[in-house]
Amino acid sequence: MAGAAAAATAVAQAPARRAGPAATLTPAASPTATAAAIDRDILHVQVILDHLGFSPGMLDGKPGMSLTAALKGFQEARGVPITGKIDQPTLAALHPYAAWRPTVRLRLSQTALAGPFVGTIPHNEDEQARLPSLGYRNPLEKLAEMFHTTPAVLIALNSAQTRLAVGQEVVFPNALPTSRSYDDSLPPLWRQTLSDLNVDANQPQGKKIVVDKSDSVLRVLDANDRLVAQFQVTTGSEHDPLPIGTWKVTVIDRNPRFHYNPALFWDANSTDTAAMLPPGPNGPVGVVWLDLNKPHYGLHGTPEPQYIGRTESHGCVRLANWNAARLAQMVRAGVPVIFQE
Structure with missing residues (x-):
């Protein structure tokens, strides 16, 4: 083809x-x-x-x-x-x-x-x-x-x-x-990331994100509430449950660094200290972080895509890197994000 x-x-x-x-x-x-x-x-x-x-x-x-x-x-x-x-x-x-x-x-x-x-x-x-x-x-x-x-x-x-x-x-x-x-206005490194992950330049535009805890699925809806994309996700844990409610995307951070703060992780070692981790697909949040207007929560990639939907997270919503990158191309800051049971 x-x-x-x-x-x-x-x-x-x-x-x-x-x-x-x-x-x-x-x-x-x-x-x-x-x-x-x-x-x-x-x-x-x-x-x-x-x-x-x-x-x-x-x-x-x-x-x-x-x-x-x-x-x-x-x-x-x-x-x-x-x-x-x-x-x-x-x-x-x-x-x-x-x-x-x-x-x-x-x-x-x-x-x-x-x-x-x-x-x-x-x-x-x-x-x-x-x-x-x-x-x-x-x-x-x-x-x-x-x-x-x-x-x-x-x-x-x-x-x-x-x-x-x-x-x-x-x-x-x-x-x-x-x-x-890809859009020339996107940073060159992000365009390379999209290419490395075989993300298509043509994506539907989503106006709402809905994450269902019951089936570990993230749905992207268009302006007419029609389902245009769907991704398997990992959603929270017993210690850090998915925060049910309506939020919104505030920032899309591409190829992000990750600030590791042990105070936010229930399973952190007592000897851990804060650290700024470099970017990369094997970082804790993968290739992209979609920040929400709830402190410390977001939608993001993962270094272990084979475990999506099969393991717990620290409250955030994880996607395979290629799906997280695709989602980042579908939505803009301000898009509502609904977490439901």
């Missing part, structure tokens, strides 16, 4: 940075990665939903709660019976978008493999504060997030001998955007 060729050239146009050493797509390249069974029919559905703004979470070719929630959102938006299943009415509604194939084969560019990479990230915030950035640990982690998936899925889609080197062909889930013509 046209987007595949455009993506490779668009990525290559970005300023080149230091590339990491070549590696192979084996479990050893990512100690936590294991072989993944991929159902290509499910992956195809996930890819289409992801393109349409109804994120199924990881593009991994597996069923699960994130896919079920995405299907329900898509079904609601298209007036299809809401079952959360890949049934015949849903397949018929998805069929016009079948040209978005489940996978795409691309040659790796220098930019796609560019670092700098930080290797192992220390757990202690004081040590993190001394890093130049909280960037990706290695090229495999960067490529997985770029294509909205996991290292395990990239391993499963490719030969174990596939090298992460410039010019090497690699198979990815098809998260390629249709356009990278």
Whole structure:
């Protein structure tokens, strides 16, 4: 499809940075990665939903709660019976978008493999504060997030001998955007972040955000209260519950630093001290922070997208980095945010 060729050239146009050493797509390249069974029919559905703004979470070719929630959102938006299943009415509604194939084969560019990479990230915030950035640990982690998936899925889609080197062909889930013509008024670093995360330049404009605690879903509504996008989220915890009520976005902080204040964390160590952590996708709030008019609360990215909807947060609403970046392109400061049960 046209987007595949455009993506490779668009990525290559970005300023080149230091590339990491070549590696192979084996479990050893990512100690936590294991072989993944991929159902290509499910992956195809996930890819289409992801393109349409109804994120199924990881593009991994597996069923699960994130896919079920995405299907329900898509079904609601298209007036299809809401079952959360890949049934015949849903397949018929998805069929016009079948040209978005489940996978795409691309040659790796220098930019796609560019670092700098930080290797192992220390757990202690004081040590993190001394890093130049909280960037990706290695090229495999960067490529997985770029294509909205996991290292395990990239391993499963490719030969174990596939090298992460410039010019090497690699198979990815098809998260390629249709356009990278980002608004020139956006900061260059943010435009690069959007490109690195394969966020499409064309996004619907949301006029309201609704977060439901019951199903861990964030919905974006337009001026006519129509559902135009939906993302799986993590919403609070027993110690820091989601603050039910109506708030609003006050500031959108792109590629933010993070002020770690142990006094705000119930699980902080007694020896922890305040620290200013550098920006990066592996920072505590990921690539973007949408501040709310409730002190210390916001909508933000995460360094661990595989746990979205499955773990607790410190009261804020977490999204996968690519979804948080997409949300930041859909809304503006002043947009109301409703937290409900």
